[in-house]
Amino acid sequence: MMQAKVKWTDGLQFVGESGSGHAIVMDADAEVGGTNTGVRPTELLLIGLGGCSGMDVASILQKKREQVTGVEVNVKGEKADEHPKKFTDIEVEFVVSGRNLSETAVKKAVDLSMEKYCSVKATLEGVAKIKYSYKIISV
Amino acid sequence: MMQAKVKWTDGLQFVGESGSGHAIVMDADAEVGGTNTGVRPTELLLIGLGGCSGMDVASILQKKREQVTGVEVNVKGEKADEHPKKFTDIEVEFVVSGRNLSETAVKKAVDLSMEKYCSVKATLEGVAKIKYSYKIISV
Numbered sequence: 001m002m003q004a005k006v007k008w009t010d011g012l013q014f015v016g017e018s019g020s021g022h023a024i025v026m027d028a029d030a031e032v033g034g035t036n037t038g039v040r041p042t043e044l045l046l047i048g049l050g051g052c053s054g055m056d057v058a059s060i061l062q063k064k065r066e067q068v069t070g071v072e073v074n075v076k077g078e079k080a081d082e083h084p085k086k087f088t089d090i091e092v093e094f095v096v097s098g099r100n101l102s103e104t105a106v107k108k109a110v111d112l113s114m115e116k117y118c119s120v121k122a123t124l125e126g127v128a129k130i131k132y133s134y135k136i137i138s139v
Numbered sequence: 140m141m142q143a144k145v146k147w148t149d150g151l152q153f154v155g156e157s158g159s160g161h162a163i164v165m166d167a168d169a170e171v172g173g174t175n176t177g178v179r180p181t182e183l184l185l186i187g188l189g190g191c192s193g194m195d196v197a198s199i200l201q202k203k204r205e206q207v208t209g210v211e212v213n214v215k216g217e218k219a220d221e222h223p224k225k226f227t228d229i230e231v232e233f234v235v236s237g238r239n240l241s242e243t244a245v246k247k248a249v250d251l252s253m254e255k256y257c258s259v260k261a262t263l264e265g266v267a268k269i270k271y272s273y274k275i276i277s278v
Binding site (some may be wrong): 001002003004005006007008012014016018019020021022024025026028029033034036038039040041042043044045046047048049050051052054055058059070071072073074075076077078079083084085086087116117118119120121122123124125126127128 | 140141142143144145146147151153155157158159160161163164165167168172173175177178179180181182183184185186187188189190191193194197198209210211212213214215216217218222223224225226255256257258259260261262263264265266267
């Protein structure tokens with residue numbers, strides 16, 4: 001069981017506290033009455049998707065003794081125009097940097113995360129179409 | 140289009156940066172090789188759900204001139220045992236505090252968020268069953 005507690009602080013600012021003991025400030029855009037002191041709640045889904053899959057890819061490649069020096073995950077999400085404006089399409093781009101990286105290993109790591117391990121991806125894809133790609137940078 | 144960029148920093152620690160310009164540290168549990176320096180990516184889904192619906196409830200009740208002094212959203216999520224361990228069941232409890240609060244107004248605000256406005260709820264419920272309840276505290 002995972003838990004979170006979210007408390008209203010001021011305006012549309014809320015502070016969320018995770019079961020693991022970490023706090024996150026959320027706020028809305030000025031357009032809808034917020035003051036942008038924190039992340040949008042919807043952005044957390046994209047950040048969570050990047051973090052979840054990034055952790056998989058970094059740890060799988062390290063276990064394979066690939067010389068990874070960087071992992072970056074760029075996530076873009078499109079929402080429906082009509083309320084409740086759920087996410088309809090999400091694109092995830094993995095940028096993996098390293099020395100003598102095996103493309104096969106990178107592809108395998110990305111596929112394993114996206115098709116087998118990443119909880120966030122598996123939860124979001126009930127509603128959103130999720131596409132992904134990867135890039136390798138030799139350093 | 141919403142965006143996020145997530146970067147590997149060290150161990151299983153990643154820093155996510157949202158399109159709105161806010162950074163969040165993520166990390167895994169010690170059990171799976173992390174060092175718990177930040178929130179779990181999966182917890183972000185629960186925090187996002189609490190923030191999204193909390194903002195709706197606070198703003199709807201204020202528009203109705205209810206004398207709200209506090210909104211707290213407690214979120215619990217159950218994940219599947221098998222990979223990819225997607226969320227299967229989520230419970231959201233709203234605790235609304237205030238003076239002379241109309242129960243009808245609170246119920247309406249909670250229902251409007253959960254059934255009509257909250258993007259995070261609408262995205263997660265493609266996969267997870269989401270139940271919700273509310274409590275009113277007179278102050």
